[in-house]
Amino acid sequence: MAQLTKMGMRMNTIIELAEAHQQCRRQAINLIVSENRLSEQVSKLLSNDLASRYAAPFYAGTDISQEITQLATEKTKSVFSSQFANISPTSGSNSLMAVVFALTEPGDKVARVPPFFPGGGYPFQYEVFHRQSLPLIFDDAQWQLDKQACIDLLIKEQPKLVILGASIFMVPMPVREICEVVHSYGGVVAYDGSHSLGLIAGSEYQDPLEEGADILFGSTHKTFPGPQGGLILTNSELLHKKIELVSNFTPLNGPTMICNPHLARIAALGLTLDEVPWQRYADQIVKNARAFASTFKQNGFTLRGEANQNFENSTYCHQVLPLLDKETGVKHRDKLKAHGIFCDGFMRVGTAEITRLGFTEHDSAHIAQLMCDVVNSAEPVLNEVKEQVDALVRSHTEIVM
Structure with a gap:
């Protein structure tokens, strides 16, 4: 009985703290x-029964959730004008990991915008996963990549994967020029749009896929005002399938990063795509x-x-x-x-x-x-x-x- 009372007190404290947090942020x-x-409607979807369910078609009762996933996927492709969309990732970081694991091997070089100062790139530790991080050349005074220095570096090093985009930025990056160089030696360019996805959706910021990037990935809760989560977009069926093997639940093809892609989040993502002008x-x-x-x-x-x-x-x-x-x-x-x-x-x-x-x-x-x-x-x-x-x-x- 004492344990139940303790648990009850703890639950009340969590509820009170959550309410205090909401009041703090609303004021x-x-x-x-x-x-x-x-939005209120999106928030309600996150507490729908979907939140505790699995998406695997092997389970009975998933017909409707599969329809929701398909509909949200189609809406994502439409808003971002991409041929393929993967909405399984549960974060922008998770999306980045899926791209890295799917397209590189241990020992491969991955070029990226240097993190924080100077640079502003996302501080992902590639070395933990046995990849070599290759910092692109960044001009601190202009707070932008040094285009020619980056081109020279890429021609010399020829990294298999180049990650553009950043967490701290004010102006577009030279995506088109860098893509031309990377594609000339057979490399892949992915763009981290975690901060800019909502602007890309509104055609207000540079469109990486239109400018030549092979992949656009990012978070769905920054300028894109949806639930916490991630997505990966591409116009390449080959790259899409490679990434799906890593990021979607495919138990017969080896280990995958995401066993269950959080159905309530996917429904909330789909509604956000509809409701924002x-x-x-x-x-x-x-x-x-x-x-x-x-x-x-x-x-x-x-x-x-x-x-x-x-x-x-x-x-x-x-x-x-x-x-x-x-x-x-x-x-x-x-x-x-x-x-x-x-x-x-x-x-x-x-x-x-x-x-x-x-x-x-x-x-x-x-x-x-x-x-x-x-x-x-x-x-x-x-x-x-x-x-x-x-x-x-x-x-x-x-x-x-």
Whole structure:
């Protein structure tokens, strides 16, 4: 009996904490670049009976779930204009692993954007899986790949697989030029669109498949405002089948990464594909990001990549990144949090979630100015800023995109 009471207390604590988390997030302006807001309908699907079921057709009772998976797959192909789509991966990282395992062997070189600073690539440890990581040449001042240096490196090293895309970026990458080189010696180019998938869906950012990449993979919960998960897209049937052997449940063909692809997540993915006005949403994300960039610069902030002379605007996506040292970035993050504005320890801004909630360029410039007022003030808390943040939150509670 005591054990049951203990368990009951523990359950109540989890429920209370989860409710406290939701209240915390609903009462703040969220500018975390890797997060977004689920619609109420999508959230409900995640708690559907599908959430505890298996997808294997070997089991009775899976007819409807197989139909859901097929429908969501077709919707994915349609939105991204790809011939093949794999929606089994449970994360963007899982998608990357599937691509690496399917297309390389131990000892193979995998070229990638260097992680974090300088570079901004996803910090995947290829060496753990006995692959050789080959860092592409990155220009810190311009916050972009050094195109010619990368081409020279690829011609010399000829890695079997090249991973483009990044976690920290503001401008498109030279996908077309790099693909031409890699394809000339028989290599494969995959693009990590974890952060940019929603923009690609809205035709607002570079389309890697259209520019020559063999594979587009990524997370479905950043600018793409769906459930946590991943997907892999390609126009190559050969590559699609190779990846499926690794990422889908095929017990007769050896070990696979995903035994069960989480059916409730797949249903939620399918609904997200239907409900978002992709072009309008993606266009507004970029407009909002540029409003942040402009206001930051007006207040004396230097932005990473603004020295890049090849692009007219500071950002072409959802991200804006002030040039700050780590200590200052963390200090600004914590001070902004106390005012109900959430960003990361780089003071990096992401505009996907606020765009879903109907924030405009005017609103974004207003938030950016409030952020500058907070971090430039000697006062620990500016009550007038907290009041303005509260008012902005109260006036943007519904998902409109």
